[in-house]
Amino acid sequence: MNNNTSNHQQTKIAIIGAGFGGIAMAIRLQQQGITDFIILEKASDFGGTWRENRYPGAACDVQSHMYSLSFAPKSDWSKRYAEAPEIFAYIQDLVSRFNIRAFTRLNTEVHSAHYDEQNCQWHLNLNDQNTLIAQYVVFASGPLHVPQIPHIKGIENFKGKVFHSSQWDHEYDLNGKNVASIGTGGSAIQYIPEIAPECKQLYVMQRTAAWVIPRDERLYHAVEKKLFAQFDWFRKLHRARLYWSNESRVVPIVKPTVMKYAQKLGEMFIKHQVKDPKIAKKLIPNYIMGCKRILVSNKYFPTFNRSNVELVTDQIQEVTEHSIVTRDGKSRKIDCLIYGTGFITDPRIYLKNFECVGLNGIRLNDLWQQGAESYYGISTKHFPNLFQLLGPNTVLAHNSVVFMIESQVDYILQMIKAVDQSHSDAIVVKADVHDAFNDYVQKMMNNTVWQSGCVSWYQQDGGKNFALWPTYTWKYWLNTKTLNVADYQFLSKVA
Numbered sequence: 001m002n003n004n005t006s007n008h009q010q011t012k013i014a015i016i017g018a019g020f021g022g023i024a025m026a027i028r029l030q031q032q033g034i035t036d037f038i039i040l041e042k043a044s045d046f047g048g049t050w051r052e053n054r055y056p057g058a059a060c061d062v063q064s065h066m067y068s069l070s071f072a073p074k075s076d077w078s079k080r081y082a083e084a085p086e087i088f089a090y091i092q093d094l095v096s097r098f099n100i101r102a103f104t105r106l107n108t109e110v111h112s113a114h115y116d117e118q119n120c121q122w123h124l125n126l127n128d129q130n131t132l133i134a135q136y137v138v139f140a141s142g143p144l145h146v147p148q149i150p151h152i153k154g155i156e157n158f159k160g161k162v163f164h165s166s167q168w169d170h171e172y173d174l175n176g177k178n179v180a181s182i183g184t185g186g187s188a189i190q191y192i193p194e195i196a197p198e199c200k201q202l203y204v205m206q207r208t209a210a211w212v213i214p215r216d217e218r219l220y221h222a223v224e225k226k227l228f229a230q231f232d233w234f235r236k237l238h239r240a241r242l243y244w245s246n247e248s249r250v251v252p253i254v255k256p257t258v259m260k261y262a263q264k265l266g267e268m269f270i271k272h273q274v275k276d277p278k279i280a281k282k283l284i285p286n287y288i289m290g291c292k293r294i295l296v297s298n299k300y301f302p303t304f305n306r307s308n309v310e311l312v313t314d315q316i317q318e319v320t321e322h323s324i325v326t327r328d329g330k331s332r333k334i335d336c337l338i339y340g341t342g343f344i345t346d347p348r349i350y351l352k353n354f355e356c357v358g359l360n361g362i363r364l365n366d367l368w369q370q371g372a373e374s375y376y377g378i379s380t381k382h383f384p385n386l387f388q389l390l391g392p393n394t395v396l397a398h399n400s401v402v403f404m405i406e407s408q409v410d411y412i413l414q415m416i417k418a419v420d421q422s423h424s425d426a427i428v429v430k431a432d433v434h435d436a437f438n439d440y441v442q443k444m445m446n447n448t449v450w451q452s453g454c455v456s457w458y459q460q461d462g463g464k465n466f467a468l469w470p471t472y473t474w475k476y477w478l479n480t481k482t483l484n485v486a487d488y489q490f491l492s493k494v495a
Helices: 018-033 084-097 188-195 222-230 232-247 250-254 256-273 276-284 301-305 403-420 431-445 473-480
Strands: 008-016 037-040 110-116 121-126 131-141 162-165 178-182 200-205 309-312 314-318 323-326 331-333 336-339 355-357 384-387 426-429 488-491
Touching: 008 018, 018 037, 018 084, 018 403, 037 403, 178 331, 188 200, 188 301, 222 232, 250 256, 256 276, 256 301, 276 301, 276 309, 309 323, 384 403, 403 426, 403 473, 403 488, 426 431, 473 488
Parallel strands: 008 037, 008 131, 110 355, 131 384, 162 336, 178 200, 178 336, 200 309
Antiparallel strands: 110 121, 121 131, 314 323, 323 331, 426 488
Protein backbone atom coordinates (compact mmCIF):
# COMPACT_ATOMS: atom_id res chain seq x y z
CA MET A 1 0.00 0.00 0.00
CA ASN A 2 1.23 3.45 -0.88
CA ASN A 3 0.85 6.55 1.32
CA ASN A 4 0.16 9.57 -0.88
CA THR A 5 -0.85 12.12 1.74
CA SER A 6 -1.64 12.10 5.43
CA ASN A 7 -5.27 11.18 4.78
CA HIS A 8 -5.18 9.65 1.29
CA GLN A 9 -3.68 6.20 0.80
CA GLN A 10 -3.65 3.97 -2.24
CA THR A 11 -3.65 0.23 -2.90
CA LYS A 12 -4.41 -2.07 -5.80
CA ILE A 13 -6.95 -4.23 -3.95
CA ALA A 14 -8.99 -3.39 -0.84
CA ILE A 15 -10.63 -6.33 0.92
CA ILE A 16 -13.45 -5.46 3.33
CA GLY A 17 -13.70 -8.07 6.08
CA ALA A 18 -11.24 -10.42 7.77
CA GLY A 19 -13.33 -13.56 8.08
CA PHE A 20 -13.01 -16.73 6.01
CA GLY A 21 -13.63 -14.87 2.75
CA GLY A 22 -11.19 -12.03 3.29
CA ILE A 23 -8.46 -14.36 4.52
CA ALA A 24 -8.98 -16.75 1.59
CA MET A 25 -8.71 -13.82 -0.83
CA ALA A 26 -5.51 -12.63 0.84
CA ILE A 27 -3.88 -16.06 0.74
CA ARG A 28 -4.66 -16.63 -2.93
CA LEU A 29 -3.42 -13.14 -3.87
CA GLN A 30 -0.09 -13.91 -2.22
CA GLN A 31 0.05 -17.29 -3.93
CA GLN A 32 -0.37 -15.43 -7.25
CA GLY A 33 2.46 -13.05 -6.36
CA ILE A 34 0.17 -10.07 -5.64
CA THR A 35 1.04 -8.24 -2.44
CA ASP A 36 -0.37 -4.77 -3.12
CA PHE A 37 -3.57 -5.26 -1.13
CA ILE A 38 -5.02 -4.42 2.26
CA ILE A 39 -7.71 -5.98 4.45
CA LEU A 40 -9.98 -3.56 6.28
CA GLU A 41 -11.63 -5.07 9.36
CA LYS A 42 -14.00 -3.09 11.59
CA ALA A 43 -13.42 -5.37 14.61
CA SER A 44 -10.31 -5.80 16.71
CA ASP A 45 -9.52 -9.34 15.56
CA PHE A 46 -9.82 -11.78 12.66
CA GLY A 47 -12.44 -14.51 12.35
CA GLY A 48 -15.71 -12.97 11.22
CA THR A 49 -18.70 -14.99 12.39
CA TRP A 50 -16.41 -17.29 14.42
CA ARG A 51 -15.01 -14.30 16.26
CA GLU A 52 -18.50 -13.13 17.16
CA ASN A 53 -20.30 -16.37 17.87
CA ARG A 54 -18.81 -17.72 21.10
CA TYR A 55 -22.03 -18.88 22.73
CA PRO A 56 -22.06 -22.23 24.61
CA GLY A 57 -22.14 -25.16 22.18
CA ALA A 58 -21.31 -23.07 19.10
CA ALA A 59 -20.26 -25.43 16.32
CA CYS A 60 -20.37 -25.81 12.55
CA ASP A 61 -22.99 -27.98 10.85
CA VAL A 62 -20.64 -28.64 7.93
CA GLN A 63 -17.93 -31.27 8.34
CA SER A 64 -14.54 -29.93 9.46
CA HIS A 65 -12.61 -31.13 6.42
CA MET A 66 -15.13 -29.37 4.16
CA TYR A 67 -15.23 -26.24 6.29
CA SER A 68 -11.58 -25.43 5.66
CA LEU A 69 -9.57 -24.11 2.73
CA SER A 70 -8.39 -26.72 0.22
CA PHE A 71 -5.21 -24.69 -0.39
CA ALA A 72 -4.53 -24.29 3.34
CA PRO A 73 -5.74 -27.56 4.88
CA LYS A 74 -5.79 -28.73 8.47
CA SER A 75 -5.07 -32.42 8.94
CA ASP A 76 -5.64 -32.69 12.69
CA TRP A 77 -9.28 -31.72 13.15
CA SER A 78 -10.39 -33.22 16.45
CA LYS A 79 -13.85 -34.28 15.31
CA ARG A 80 -16.07 -34.53 12.26
CA TYR A 81 -17.97 -31.34 13.15
CA ALA A 82 -15.67 -28.77 14.71
CA GLU A 83 -16.76 -26.49 17.52
CA ALA A 84 -16.28 -22.73 17.40
CA PRO A 85 -13.02 -22.53 19.41
CA GLU A 86 -11.28 -25.00 17.07
CA ILE A 87 -12.50 -23.18 13.95
CA PHE A 88 -11.41 -19.85 15.39
CA ALA A 89 -7.99 -21.35 16.21
CA TYR A 90 -7.71 -22.59 12.61
CA ILE A 91 -8.42 -19.07 11.34
CA GLN A 92 -5.82 -17.62 13.68
CA ASP A 93 -3.34 -20.22 12.42
CA LEU A 94 -4.02 -19.12 8.83
CA VAL A 95 -3.33 -15.52 9.85
CA SER A 96 0.05 -16.56 11.25
CA ARG A 97 1.03 -19.01 8.49
CA PHE A 98 0.36 -16.53 5.70
CA ASN A 99 1.36 -13.34 7.53
CA ILE A 100 -2.12 -11.87 7.02
CA ARG A 101 -1.71 -9.42 9.89
CA ALA A 102 0.93 -7.51 7.90
CA PHE A 103 -1.71 -6.72 5.26
CA THR A 104 -4.52 -5.84 7.66
CA ARG A 105 -5.88 -2.75 9.36
CA LEU A 106 -8.04 -3.77 12.32
CA ASN A 107 -10.57 -1.43 13.94
CA THR A 108 -11.09 0.13 10.53
CA GLU A 109 -14.62 0.45 9.21
CA VAL A 110 -15.54 1.52 5.69
CA HIS A 111 -18.33 4.09 5.82
CA SER A 112 -18.86 4.59 2.08
CA ALA A 113 -17.49 3.72 -1.35
CA HIS A 114 -17.56 5.95 -4.45
CA TYR A 115 -16.34 5.03 -7.91
CA ASP A 116 -14.17 7.54 -9.77
CA GLU A 117 -15.04 6.91 -13.42
CA GLN A 118 -12.26 9.07 -14.85
CA ASN A 119 -9.50 7.22 -13.01
CA CYS A 120 -11.22 3.80 -12.66
CA GLN A 121 -10.69 3.83 -8.91
CA TRP A 122 -12.71 3.35 -5.77
CA HIS A 123 -12.59 5.90 -2.97
CA LEU A 124 -13.31 4.32 0.40
CA ASN A 125 -14.10 6.64 3.28
CA LEU A 126 -12.92 5.17 6.58
CA ASN A 127 -13.91 5.68 10.20
CA ASP A 128 -10.58 7.39 10.96
CA GLN A 129 -11.45 10.17 8.47
CA ASN A 130 -8.91 8.83 5.97
CA THR A 131 -9.68 7.92 2.37
CA LEU A 132 -8.32 4.75 0.79
CA ILE A 133 -8.08 4.70 -3.00
CA ALA A 134 -8.19 1.24 -4.57
CA GLN A 135 -8.40 -0.09 -8.10
CA TYR A 136 -10.41 -3.10 -6.90
CA VAL A 137 -12.69 -3.63 -3.91
CA VAL A 138 -13.71 -7.04 -2.56
CA PHE A 139 -16.71 -7.19 -0.22
CA ALA A 140 -15.91 -10.06 2.13
CA SER A 141 -18.02 -9.04 5.10
CA GLY A 142 -20.37 -12.01 4.73
CA PRO A 143 -24.12 -12.13 5.38
CA LEU A 144 -24.03 -13.15 9.07
CA HIS A 145 -22.71 -10.21 11.05
CA VAL A 146 -25.67 -7.95 11.92
CA PRO A 147 -27.80 -9.46 14.73
CA GLN A 148 -31.55 -9.69 14.21
CA ILE A 149 -33.11 -8.06 17.28
CA PRO A 150 -36.91 -8.34 17.36
CA HIS A 151 -38.94 -5.46 18.73
CA ILE A 152 -40.82 -6.65 21.81
CA LYS A 153 -43.28 -4.41 23.58
CA GLY A 154 -41.95 -3.28 26.96
CA ILE A 155 -38.39 -4.56 26.49
CA GLU A 156 -37.05 -1.15 27.53
CA ASN A 157 -38.62 -1.66 30.97
CA PHE A 158 -37.05 -5.06 31.64
CA LYS A 159 -34.74 -5.00 34.66
CA GLY A 160 -32.92 -8.24 33.94
CA LYS A 161 -30.08 -9.22 31.58
CA VAL A 162 -30.60 -9.14 27.80
CA PHE A 163 -28.17 -10.23 25.06
CA HIS A 164 -28.06 -11.76 21.58
CA SER A 165 -26.39 -15.14 21.07
CA SER A 166 -23.66 -13.52 18.96
CA GLN A 167 -22.95 -11.09 21.80
CA TRP A 168 -22.94 -13.67 24.57
CA ASP A 169 -22.07 -12.29 27.99
CA HIS A 170 -19.80 -14.96 29.48
CA GLU A 171 -19.49 -12.92 32.66
CA TYR A 172 -23.17 -13.40 33.41
CA ASP A 173 -23.82 -16.51 35.49
CA LEU A 174 -26.95 -18.41 34.44
CA ASN A 175 -26.85 -20.72 37.45
CA GLY A 176 -30.10 -20.58 39.39
CA LYS A 177 -31.63 -18.08 36.94
CA ASN A 178 -34.99 -18.12 35.17
CA VAL A 179 -34.14 -17.66 31.51
CA ALA A 180 -36.24 -17.10 28.39
CA SER A 181 -34.69 -17.92 25.03
CA ILE A 182 -36.37 -16.49 21.94
CA GLY A 183 -35.93 -18.36 18.65
CA THR A 184 -35.29 -21.91 17.51
CA GLY A 185 -32.76 -21.37 14.73
CA GLY A 186 -29.23 -22.61 14.19
CA SER A 187 -27.69 -20.85 17.20
CA ALA A 188 -30.53 -21.51 19.65
CA ILE A 189 -30.63 -25.25 19.08
CA GLN A 190 -26.93 -25.37 19.96
CA TYR A 191 -26.86 -23.27 23.13
CA ILE A 192 -30.21 -24.39 24.61
CA PRO A 193 -28.98 -27.91 25.51
CA GLU A 194 -25.80 -26.42 27.00
CA ILE A 195 -27.43 -23.87 29.29
CA ALA A 196 -30.46 -25.95 30.35
CA PRO A 197 -28.58 -27.78 33.16
CA GLU A 198 -27.42 -24.44 34.59
CA CYS A 199 -30.77 -22.65 34.60
CA LYS A 200 -33.30 -22.89 37.38
CA GLN A 201 -35.96 -22.65 34.67
CA LEU A 202 -35.55 -22.31 30.92
CA TYR A 203 -38.41 -21.14 28.72
CA VAL A 204 -37.90 -21.87 25.02
CA MET A 205 -40.06 -19.36 23.14
CA GLN A 206 -40.87 -21.04 19.82
CA ARG A 207 -42.63 -19.14 17.05
CA THR A 208 -41.92 -21.75 14.38
CA ALA A 209 -40.64 -25.29 14.94
CA ALA A 210 -37.40 -26.31 13.21
CA TRP A 211 -36.53 -29.51 11.41
CA VAL A 212 -33.57 -30.91 13.33
CA ILE A 213 -31.86 -34.11 12.18
CA PRO A 214 -29.19 -36.25 13.90
CA ARG A 215 -25.57 -35.14 13.77
CA ASP A 216 -23.21 -37.85 12.55
CA GLU A 217 -20.72 -36.93 15.24
CA ARG A 218 -17.48 -38.70 16.06
CA LEU A 219 -13.90 -37.98 17.03
CA TYR A 220 -11.06 -38.47 14.56
CA HIS A 221 -8.68 -41.16 15.79
CA ALA A 222 -4.97 -40.44 16.10
CA VAL A 223 -4.19 -42.83 13.25
CA GLU A 224 -6.61 -40.97 10.95
CA LYS A 225 -4.97 -37.64 11.73
CA LYS A 226 -1.57 -39.18 11.06
CA LEU A 227 -2.73 -40.51 7.70
CA PHE A 228 -4.26 -37.15 6.77
CA ALA A 229 -0.94 -35.43 7.60
CA GLN A 230 1.36 -37.95 5.86
CA PHE A 231 -0.71 -38.76 2.78
CA ASP A 232 -2.37 -35.75 1.20
CA TRP A 233 -4.24 -37.99 -1.24
CA PHE A 234 -5.88 -39.68 1.74
CA ARG A 235 -7.08 -36.35 3.12
CA LYS A 236 -8.32 -35.28 -0.30
CA LEU A 237 -10.15 -38.58 -0.71
CA HIS A 238 -11.87 -38.07 2.63
CA ARG A 239 -12.80 -34.50 1.67
CA ALA A 240 -14.15 -35.67 -1.70
CA ARG A 241 -16.33 -38.29 -0.02
CA LEU A 242 -17.78 -35.65 2.28
CA TYR A 243 -18.33 -33.26 -0.62
CA TRP A 244 -20.27 -35.71 -2.77
CA SER A 245 -22.25 -36.92 0.22
CA ASN A 246 -23.33 -33.32 0.82
CA GLU A 247 -24.10 -32.76 -2.85
CA SER A 248 -26.54 -35.68 -2.81
CA ARG A 249 -28.78 -33.56 -0.54
CA VAL A 250 -29.74 -31.44 -3.55
CA VAL A 251 -31.97 -34.24 -4.90
CA PRO A 252 -34.75 -33.90 -2.28
CA ILE A 253 -34.37 -30.10 -2.36
CA VAL A 254 -35.23 -29.86 -6.05
CA LYS A 255 -37.76 -32.71 -5.80
CA PRO A 256 -39.99 -31.93 -2.78
CA THR A 257 -41.90 -35.20 -3.22
CA VAL A 258 -38.69 -37.03 -2.30
CA MET A 259 -38.16 -34.74 0.70
CA LYS A 260 -41.47 -35.90 2.18
CA TYR A 261 -39.94 -39.33 2.81
CA ALA A 262 -37.05 -37.73 4.70
CA GLN A 263 -39.62 -35.70 6.57
CA LYS A 264 -41.27 -38.87 7.89
CA LEU A 265 -37.90 -39.96 9.28
CA GLY A 266 -37.54 -36.51 10.85
CA GLU A 267 -40.89 -36.89 12.59
CA MET A 268 -39.87 -40.32 13.88
CA PHE A 269 -36.62 -38.81 15.23
CA ILE A 270 -38.56 -36.20 17.20
CA LYS A 271 -41.04 -38.71 18.61
CA HIS A 272 -38.20 -41.04 19.58
CA GLN A 273 -36.22 -38.36 21.42
CA VAL A 274 -39.07 -36.48 23.16
CA LYS A 275 -40.94 -38.52 25.77
CA ASP A 276 -44.06 -36.36 26.06
CA PRO A 277 -46.22 -36.83 22.92
CA LYS A 278 -47.83 -33.40 23.35
CA ILE A 279 -44.45 -31.65 23.40
CA ALA A 280 -43.22 -33.79 20.49
CA LYS A 281 -46.23 -32.72 18.45
CA LYS A 282 -45.44 -29.04 19.09
CA LEU A 283 -41.85 -29.63 17.94
CA ILE A 284 -42.91 -31.06 14.57
CA PRO A 285 -42.84 -28.26 11.95
CA ASN A 286 -45.89 -27.57 9.78
CA TYR A 287 -43.90 -26.98 6.60
CA ILE A 288 -41.96 -29.21 4.22
CA MET A 289 -38.51 -30.15 5.48
CA GLY A 290 -35.90 -27.93 3.82
CA CYS A 291 -38.18 -24.94 3.27
CA LYS A 292 -36.31 -23.38 6.17
CA ARG A 293 -32.75 -24.32 7.08
CA ILE A 294 -32.41 -27.95 8.22
CA LEU A 295 -30.53 -28.04 11.53
CA VAL A 296 -28.40 -30.82 13.03
CA SER A 297 -28.19 -31.76 16.69
CA ASN A 298 -28.28 -34.84 18.91
CA LYS A 299 -28.91 -32.78 22.04
CA TYR A 300 -31.72 -30.37 21.22
CA PHE A 301 -34.84 -32.55 21.44
CA PRO A 302 -33.80 -34.48 24.59
CA THR A 303 -33.53 -31.11 26.35
CA PHE A 304 -37.34 -31.00 26.44
CA ASN A 305 -37.37 -34.09 28.64
CA ARG A 306 -35.93 -31.99 31.46
CA SER A 307 -38.31 -30.87 34.20
CA ASN A 308 -36.84 -27.34 34.19
CA VAL A 309 -37.40 -26.73 30.47
CA GLU A 310 -40.73 -25.50 29.09
CA LEU A 311 -41.57 -25.18 25.41
CA VAL A 312 -43.73 -22.08 24.94
CA THR A 313 -45.56 -21.79 21.64
CA ASP A 314 -47.92 -18.92 22.48
CA GLN A 315 -46.75 -15.65 20.95
CA ILE A 316 -45.02 -13.08 23.12
CA GLN A 317 -47.25 -10.16 24.03
CA GLU A 318 -44.86 -8.05 26.09
CA VAL A 319 -42.01 -7.94 28.54
CA THR A 320 -42.46 -6.29 31.92
CA GLU A 321 -39.84 -5.35 34.52
CA HIS A 322 -39.37 -8.94 35.67
CA SER A 323 -41.49 -11.15 33.40
CA ILE A 324 -42.30 -12.25 29.89
CA VAL A 325 -46.01 -12.33 29.05
CA THR A 326 -47.59 -14.41 26.28
CA ARG A 327 -50.85 -13.72 24.46
CA ASP A 328 -52.70 -16.34 26.49
CA GLY A 329 -52.20 -13.96 29.42
CA LYS A 330 -49.64 -16.12 31.21
CA SER A 331 -46.76 -14.29 32.90
CA ARG A 332 -43.44 -16.04 33.53
CA LYS A 333 -40.83 -14.46 35.79
CA ILE A 334 -37.38 -14.25 34.20
CA ASP A 335 -33.96 -12.96 35.14
CA CYS A 336 -32.44 -13.14 31.66
CA LEU A 337 -33.65 -12.87 28.07
CA ILE A 338 -31.54 -14.34 25.27
CA TYR A 339 -32.14 -13.59 21.61
CA GLY A 340 -31.44 -16.68 19.50
CA THR A 341 -32.95 -14.87 16.56
CA GLY A 342 -30.14 -15.07 14.03
CA PHE A 343 -28.98 -12.31 11.70
CA ILE A 344 -30.26 -9.78 9.21
CA THR A 345 -29.35 -11.46 5.92
CA ASP A 346 -30.92 -9.14 3.35
CA PRO A 347 -28.07 -6.86 2.17
CA ARG A 348 -30.60 -4.15 1.34
CA ILE A 349 -31.20 -3.88 5.09
CA TYR A 350 -27.78 -4.44 6.63
CA LEU A 351 -26.15 -2.19 4.01
CA LYS A 352 -28.84 0.50 4.12
CA ASN A 353 -26.51 2.99 5.79
CA PHE A 354 -23.55 2.10 3.57
CA GLU A 355 -23.37 4.46 0.61
CA CYS A 356 -21.95 2.71 -2.44
CA VAL A 357 -22.00 4.68 -5.70
CA GLY A 358 -20.99 3.21 -9.07
CA LEU A 359 -21.16 4.32 -12.70
CA ASN A 360 -23.26 7.37 -13.55
CA GLY A 361 -23.96 8.00 -9.87
CA ILE A 362 -25.99 4.79 -9.49
CA ARG A 363 -26.38 3.82 -5.84
CA LEU A 364 -26.25 0.17 -4.90
CA ASN A 365 -29.22 0.53 -2.56
CA ASP A 366 -31.28 2.00 -5.41
CA LEU A 367 -30.22 -0.72 -7.83
CA TRP A 368 -31.20 -3.35 -5.26
CA GLN A 369 -34.48 -1.71 -4.33
CA GLN A 370 -36.48 -4.65 -5.72
CA GLY A 371 -33.99 -7.20 -4.46
CA ALA A 372 -30.25 -7.88 -4.22
CA GLU A 373 -28.82 -9.33 -7.43
CA SER A 374 -25.39 -9.99 -8.89
CA TYR A 375 -23.63 -12.14 -11.46
CA TYR A 376 -22.67 -15.42 -9.79
CA GLY A 377 -22.75 -13.58 -6.47
CA ILE A 378 -19.56 -11.76 -7.49
CA SER A 379 -20.11 -8.86 -9.91
CA THR A 380 -22.93 -6.33 -10.09
CA LYS A 381 -23.89 -4.34 -13.18
CA HIS A 382 -22.85 -0.66 -13.11
CA PHE A 383 -20.23 -1.33 -10.43
CA PRO A 384 -16.81 -1.89 -12.08
CA ASN A 385 -14.04 -3.62 -10.11
CA LEU A 386 -16.40 -4.22 -7.19
CA PHE A 387 -16.48 -7.89 -6.26
CA GLN A 388 -18.35 -9.83 -3.60
CA LEU A 389 -17.80 -13.08 -1.78
CA LEU A 390 -20.98 -14.97 -0.92
CA GLY A 391 -23.03 -12.31 -2.66
CA PRO A 392 -26.69 -12.76 -3.64
CA ASN A 393 -27.79 -16.33 -4.36
CA THR A 394 -24.50 -18.01 -3.49
CA VAL A 395 -25.08 -19.04 0.13
CA LEU A 396 -25.76 -22.77 0.57
CA ALA A 397 -28.25 -24.92 2.44
CA HIS A 398 -26.65 -28.29 1.65
CA ASN A 399 -22.86 -27.98 1.42
CA SER A 400 -19.89 -25.86 2.51
CA VAL A 401 -19.85 -22.13 1.73
CA VAL A 402 -16.05 -22.36 1.86
CA PHE A 403 -16.25 -24.26 -1.42
CA MET A 404 -18.19 -21.34 -2.91
CA ILE A 405 -15.73 -18.81 -1.49
CA GLU A 406 -12.81 -20.63 -3.12
CA SER A 407 -14.59 -20.67 -6.51
CA GLN A 408 -15.35 -16.96 -6.21
CA VAL A 409 -11.83 -16.01 -5.14
CA ASP A 410 -10.35 -17.79 -8.15
CA TYR A 411 -12.90 -16.14 -10.44
CA ILE A 412 -11.96 -12.70 -9.08
CA LEU A 413 -8.29 -13.48 -9.73
CA GLN A 414 -9.20 -14.29 -13.33
CA MET A 415 -10.96 -10.93 -13.70
CA ILE A 416 -7.98 -9.04 -12.32
CA LYS A 417 -5.68 -10.94 -14.68
CA ALA A 418 -8.00 -10.21 -17.63
CA VAL A 419 -7.86 -6.47 -16.89
CA ASP A 420 -4.06 -6.56 -16.76
CA GLN A 421 -3.79 -8.57 -19.99
CA SER A 422 -6.19 -6.27 -21.85
CA HIS A 423 -4.20 -3.20 -20.77
CA SER A 424 -7.42 -1.70 -19.43
CA ASP A 425 -8.21 -0.50 -15.91
CA ALA A 426 -11.60 -1.90 -14.98
CA ILE A 427 -14.06 -4.68 -15.65
CA VAL A 428 -17.86 -4.63 -15.29
CA VAL A 429 -20.45 -7.27 -16.10
CA LYS A 430 -22.74 -6.41 -18.99
CA ALA A 431 -26.24 -5.46 -17.87
CA ASP A 432 -28.05 -7.90 -20.17
CA VAL A 433 -25.81 -10.78 -19.06
CA HIS A 434 -26.36 -9.82 -15.43
CA ASP A 435 -30.15 -9.69 -15.80
CA ALA A 436 -30.44 -12.88 -17.82
CA PHE A 437 -28.43 -14.74 -15.19
CA ASN A 438 -30.69 -13.57 -12.37
CA ASP A 439 -33.81 -14.52 -14.33
CA TYR A 440 -32.26 -17.99 -14.73
CA VAL A 441 -31.51 -18.27 -10.99
CA GLN A 442 -35.07 -17.37 -10.00
CA LYS A 443 -36.47 -19.78 -12.57
CA MET A 444 -34.31 -22.52 -11.04
CA MET A 445 -35.87 -21.74 -7.65
CA ASN A 446 -39.32 -22.69 -8.87
CA ASN A 447 -40.63 -25.99 -7.52
CA THR A 448 -37.85 -26.35 -4.95
CA VAL A 449 -38.62 -26.88 -1.26
CA TRP A 450 -37.38 -23.34 -0.59
CA GLN A 451 -40.39 -21.93 -2.44
CA SER A 452 -42.94 -24.35 -0.98
CA GLY A 453 -44.78 -21.81 1.14
CA CYS A 454 -42.90 -21.06 4.35
CA VAL A 455 -41.16 -17.80 5.25
CA SER A 456 -37.40 -18.08 5.83
CA TRP A 457 -34.28 -15.94 6.09
CA TYR A 458 -33.52 -17.03 2.53
CA GLN A 459 -36.28 -14.74 1.30
CA GLN A 460 -36.95 -11.03 1.15
CA ASP A 461 -40.41 -9.51 1.63
CA GLY A 462 -42.55 -10.85 -1.17
CA GLY A 463 -40.95 -14.28 -1.19
CA LYS A 464 -38.03 -13.81 -3.58
CA ASN A 465 -35.10 -16.04 -2.59
CA PHE A 466 -32.06 -13.77 -2.68
CA ALA A 467 -29.71 -15.95 -0.65
CA LEU A 468 -29.31 -19.49 -1.94
CA TRP A 469 -27.63 -21.09 -4.92
CA PRO A 470 -30.49 -23.13 -6.44
CA THR A 471 -28.68 -26.26 -7.57
CA TYR A 472 -25.49 -28.32 -7.30
CA THR A 473 -22.26 -26.56 -6.31
CA TRP A 474 -20.29 -28.51 -8.90
CA LYS A 475 -22.33 -26.66 -11.52
CA TYR A 476 -21.34 -23.36 -9.93
CA TRP A 477 -17.68 -24.42 -9.92
CA LEU A 478 -17.91 -25.48 -13.57
CA ASN A 479 -19.55 -22.21 -14.62
CA THR A 480 -16.98 -20.06 -12.81
CA LYS A 481 -13.90 -22.16 -13.53
CA THR A 482 -13.09 -20.15 -16.65
CA LEU A 483 -13.88 -16.47 -17.10
CA ASN A 484 -15.95 -15.71 -20.20
CA VAL A 485 -14.62 -12.26 -21.13
CA ALA A 486 -17.56 -11.79 -23.52
CA ASP A 487 -19.77 -11.35 -20.44
CA TYR A 488 -17.84 -8.24 -19.44
CA GLN A 489 -16.99 -4.76 -20.61
CA PHE A 490 -13.48 -3.41 -20.10
CA LEU A 491 -12.98 0.22 -19.15
CA SER A 492 -9.98 2.54 -19.25
CA LYS A 493 -9.02 5.78 -17.58
CA VAL A 494 -9.94 9.01 -19.27
CA ALA A 495 -6.78 10.46 -20.83
